[in-house]
Amino acid sequence: MATHHYYSFYLRRFHSLTGVIPIGAFLVEHFFTNSFAMFGPEVYNSKVAFFMGLPYILLIEISLIWLPILYHGAYGCYIVCTGQVNTFRYGYFRNWMYLMQRLTGVIAFAFIIYHVYATRISGLLTGQHASFESVGRSLDNPLILAFYVLGILSSSYHLGNGLFGFLITWGIAIGDKAQRGVSILCVLVSAGMAAFGLAALSYFV
Amino acid sequence: MSDKPIRLKIKRQNTPDSSPYWEEFSVPYTPGHNVISVLMEIQKNPVNSRGEKTSPVVWECNCLEEVCGACTMLINGGVRQACSALIDKIGRELTLEPITKFPVVRDLHVDRGKMFEALKKVGAWIPIDGTYDMGEGPRMAPKDQEEGYRLAKCMTCGCCMEACPQYNSRSSFIGPAPTVQVRLFNLHPTGAMNRSERLETLMEKGGIAECGNAQNCVRVCPKEVPLTKTLAELNKDVDLYAIFGMLKK
Known part of the structure; x- marks a missing residue:
């Protein structure tokens, strides 16, 4: 009798789960918190100070943000490697979405690594924490600004379309009608998140 | 138009380990052909479009009514059954390839x-x-x-x-x-x-x-x-x- 291993199933399901909770939830919170920038530098910097002053902040960040993103991103890269793109032969809508999901995932992961380093880890190393001014200064560089726009668009698409995958992976949207419905809903989530993120970004520029 | 021949470009392979190659064929048009019946015409007279005698093209089929699943191949780049691919619907220019996810036995015949x-x-x-x-x-x-x-x-x-x-x-x-x-x-x-x-x-x-x-x-x-x-x-x-x-x- 062969031994049966189920770890790849649980790893894959954990990948799906982490994409929504906590990463998806955090992205919404992140765009929301950064929207405080619309009230100007003082309000924004006071919010940063509030978060920095939370008890166990580093533990919270590591367990609920960094590790889940690292896991989701690394496992996602593995998933990308197991696929074989055939969008040009079979140019169906969902097949394009499949390709885009992988593409935006890789872009978003690269952006997040840069973003976390630039706004958080470098702060931990130098003691100079990110502020309204430091973010604004780095966005003066058009290349960095473009990378932020790309990162926000990729993350937003990846979350919206990832939600579609999530609803199927967890057997919530089953029938054709239900899948069509949530497919439209998820496009709206992507668009809404993109607008939300870009608006937050605009207050720094 | 009505006497324009059916032209085929077929990806062939002699053995499971040999390299594939392309061979072209031309079959006189008659109404009502499907891809299988065109391949049968080649089998009757295995001569390629350059007039050279060649081996008949190998494929697999059984039911001829899209219920057995044996004649799956890539027809003009898309996967489908050869028996239900009607020439009068898909046109007279055909590219046939074996499906790519299964090992080729010979020509269009794969091991599923x-x-x-x-x-x-x-x-x-x-x-x-x-x-x-x-x-x-x-x-x-x-x-x-x-x-x-x-x-x-x-x-x-x-x-x-x-x-x-x-x-x-x-x-x-x-x-x-x-x-x-x-x-x-x-x-x-x-x-x-x-x-x-x-x-x-x-x-x-x-x-x-x-x-x-x-x-x-x-x-x-x-x-x-x-x-x-x-x-x-x-x-x-x-x-x-x-x-x-x-x-x-």
């Missing part, structure tokens, strides 16, 4: 054995053999019969496997066709007695978790098997089993 191995792996049958007559099985609700019938139409032709981006040499995914058959046999009241074993196979490496939701399978399926709906349904079954069933152990 991997798919049957996968069906064995997931337990796609109902064990009713015993040393004594076990009598009639439980009754099946008409609603389940209907759902089961749609899944039973699967002819393991391999179209969904060919179009699935997650079914390839770099992945261990067993593919959409064998996966959804689990639903058919779990739906059956006698088959349901082995439900948990089938769900456990889908939790192994290569199981349902490797579906990537590209949903090409349902688009290319010639039998309109509700693949994506069934995969989602099975996701629910497997997830619930993975959480609550495994906690019983």
